[in-house]
Structure formats: C-alpha cells, structure tokens
Amino acid sequence: MVHDADHAAQCIKLVPIFQTLSDTERAEIAPLVKQRHFAVGESLFAAGDTVGSLMIVAGGQVKITQIAANGKEQLLYLLNPGDFDGEAALFTNSTRQNFGTALAPTDVCMIRRQDFQKQLQTSPQLALNILNAFGQRLASVAEQSTQATTASIEERLANYLLETAGDKTDDFKLPMKKKDIASYLGTTPETISRKFREFTDNGLIEKLAVNRFRILDADSLAMVE
Amino acid sequence: MVHDADHAAQCIKLVPIFQTLSDTERAEIAPLVKQRHFAVGESLFAAGDTVGSLMIVAGGQVKITQIAANGKEQLLYLLNPGDFDGEAALFTNSTRQNFGTALAPTDVCMIRRQDFQKQLQTSPQLALNILNAFGQRLASVAEQSTQATTASIEERLANYLLETAGDKTDDFKLPMKKKDIASYLGTTPETISRKFREFTDNGLIEKLAVNRFRILDADSLAMVE
C-alpha cells in the first residue's frame, strides 16, 4: 500500500507551480496535501460550493463546466494530470461558479485554502509561480473568448483539431465526445458532425477509427475561415 | 507644478492592490512608480511589444483591443481609473497580445517589471492582492466567454446595458460608441442599432439624449433571451 506522504510527494513533483521551489519549501508543503479519489462521473465540486481547497489533478481527467443563464451547459476546459483548479476563487472569498466532474477515474491532491494562503506568506517564489500560471490561463481564456466572438464554427473546429492533435498529426484521438466538443465550441452536435464530414470530403482530415483521426492538410486547416 | 512623487503617491492610493499594504510597503513602492501622459487616440502599447511595465490608469480611459485571426478588431475591455493591465504577461516572459489606446486624455502610472517582481519577493500581502485581482479578472473573462458562446446578441446587449447602467438606471451614458459596443459584443453596428430600436419599441429602455438612456423595465431586460 502507498502512503499518503508518497501521494503528496507525487503531487508536488507533478505540478509545475511546485517544481521550481526549494527542497525546504517543498518539505513544508507536503504535509498540507490531502489526496482523494473520484470515480467516473463523480462530482468534485458544484457551483455554489464555497471554495475550500486548491485542487490538483494527479491522474485521470476532469471536465469543468458552467451553466449559462439560459440553462445550457458549456464545457469550459479539461483538467489533465498536473493541471489545477480553484485558484480563481481561492483568493476572492467567493463561491464556485462552475462544476467539476471526473471523466475518468481521477486522483486529486488538495490543499486547504487557509494552509495555502499561509504558505504563500512565506514563499514568494510560490506566489510568482501561481501568478505565472494564472497569467497563462487568463491569456488562454481571453483567446477562447475572442475566438468565440470573431471566428466561425468552422474556424474554431479547425483550430481545435490542430491544437488537439499537437505534433501527432498522423494519428490522434479526440479526448472527448462530439457532444462535448460541440458544447466546448458553443455549437451543436449536428453542426460538428457536418463540419467533420466537410473536412473529410475536402481532404483536410481522415478518419482512422472511431474517435481517431489523421490531419492530411494542416496548412489548409489553419487557413479555414 | 506637481511633483512626480505626488503622482506616485496618488497612483498608489488609487489602486486597490496597494490599498491594504502597510505604510512601510507603500513607501517602498512609491519611488518605483513612473508617470506618463497619453493624448486621445495615442497608443499605450501594441501587440508584439515586450511587457516592460505594469500599467495603472490614474485618470482617463483606455481601451484594450485584440486583432483576431481574420483581421477583425475586438474590444476586450475598458480600463478606468484604478484599473491596471499587463499583469497577465508580467509573469510569463511573453509579449503583449493586445493593443491599448487612450480614449480620453489619460494618465498612467507604470512600474517596471523587474522592480515589481523584486517587490513581490518581500511583500506577500502584495502578492495576495494581485492574486485576488487576477482571480476577479479571470472570472470576468470566463463569464464573457460563456456569454459569447451561449447567449444571443439580444441577451448580451441586455446584460451589457444593465451592467453599464449600474444603479443609475434612470439616466446613464454609454461609455463608448455603438461601433465599439458592437465589437465588444461580437456583432455589427447594424444589429446593435436594430436591437436598441427593438428595446425602445417594447418599452424596455428610453432614449433621453444622444448616448443617454433610461432603463424602464429592468426585470424584462434581465429576462431577455
């Protein structure tokens, strides 16, 4: 059996914001880390919850969703190992605005709000790291927002495919159902389906298997508008 | 004539992130602050610039815009006195992704990147304040993104009017041209024009003068979808 301390050490190693800390600092943080497991479909937190902890995904996958005023669910982003959530509200006394649900069996490391804030007081490097991570997420959300207001669905899907494929353009797997992709891009499954067909017919992508694709013409895909 | 030190003191008083600091900490920061003036239409910074300073608006108004892949300009947000910008990139070594332009004669207080980071090392409270401000901006941008993907233009405009009016529902001024509102909401001036007319015809708002309006039925406006 693996000890809690081991899990904590693993979490700390995994997460970029802790990586550049001194050994001393890391040793201070380790005892603050608690680990929890979530089964597929289980809720990590819901909108309205008070934010008690910073949550770091150690393994598995979590989807973060939001319910819009009109009742529609929108997928905001996915958390993979090393990603964390809860920072936004950790410092604002507010309640959570979104939902976190495990898409796979998921291990989460948690640090309680008070513990974390206390640690920040004595570790300027940790604060800088958090600010850095914050800055990146802010830029990414801002970019998403701009895309949503200025780009067509076709363009957004093309970008999504290029991002998702990364360097594995010749065989990559969609990390979520088309239904979720639709929600993520702010459209409907029907439209996603049609755009996939269009891209395939035009020789931009090729379907290898269920949920597996190859990008045939990255240049054209990048120029879709 | 007003001395630079006075300007600096004014900036520091103005900005929420500095307000809760101790007198000692404030005294340390004051000499780091440089002041600059910008005329209407003048550029504070452009995309591609390296981020050299945190910019704090002391007076006037600044619009932050982004150029989308298709060349369209989108207005991201406005900075009013007390607001600041540049935090996102201050910690990421990256270049600016957006443009800042003075909409009115504007005074800006600037703190150089290195100076600011050094100050953070010794002032945990400052770090917490920044994180707090960051969290709020992140939440606001995320909300904007969700609205853009899930709400109709009509709904977005209704929300925009309610936000802009604040508590002055019986006489408020639009802070920007309809063209800019269109850009901000991701639509066209023509559509904005038609929606204004629709709201007026349905007794939701009333035009008092050029760019001045009264909200007649806030409840209905909030329920538009």
Add this chain to the structure above:
DNA sequence: AGTAATTCTTGATTTAAATCAATTTCTTTA
C-alpha cells in the same frame, strides 16, 4: 456657421448555423 467626415439608422437580401425529425452506428450491460 458651414462643410466634410464619421457614425448611426433603416431596408432588402443572403448566409451560417440552429432546430426538428428520422435513421444509423456505436457502446453498454444483462
């Protein structure tokens, strides 16, 4: 004040994407 230059409004038309509806394909589980 008077003219030029923007910005705003309104109408007509087109277009992208949503919705509605019916199969088909895939996944789960009994």
Add this chain to the structure above:
DNA sequence: TAAAGAAATTGATTTAAATCAAGAATTACT
C-alpha cells in the same frame, strides 16, 4: 451476443444575424 441505450449522422426547414446598400443624424474641422 443480443437487446437496450446513447451518441452520431444526415436531411429538411427555420431563424438569427451578417452583409450590402442608401440615406439621416452627429461630430469634427476650418
């Protein structure tokens, strides 16, 4: 492995908003 359930596809239709175009109102300029 068969049956049930969920997800994805495809077609027909509707709808919200963009685009194109012209005129009216504001604002800026000399």
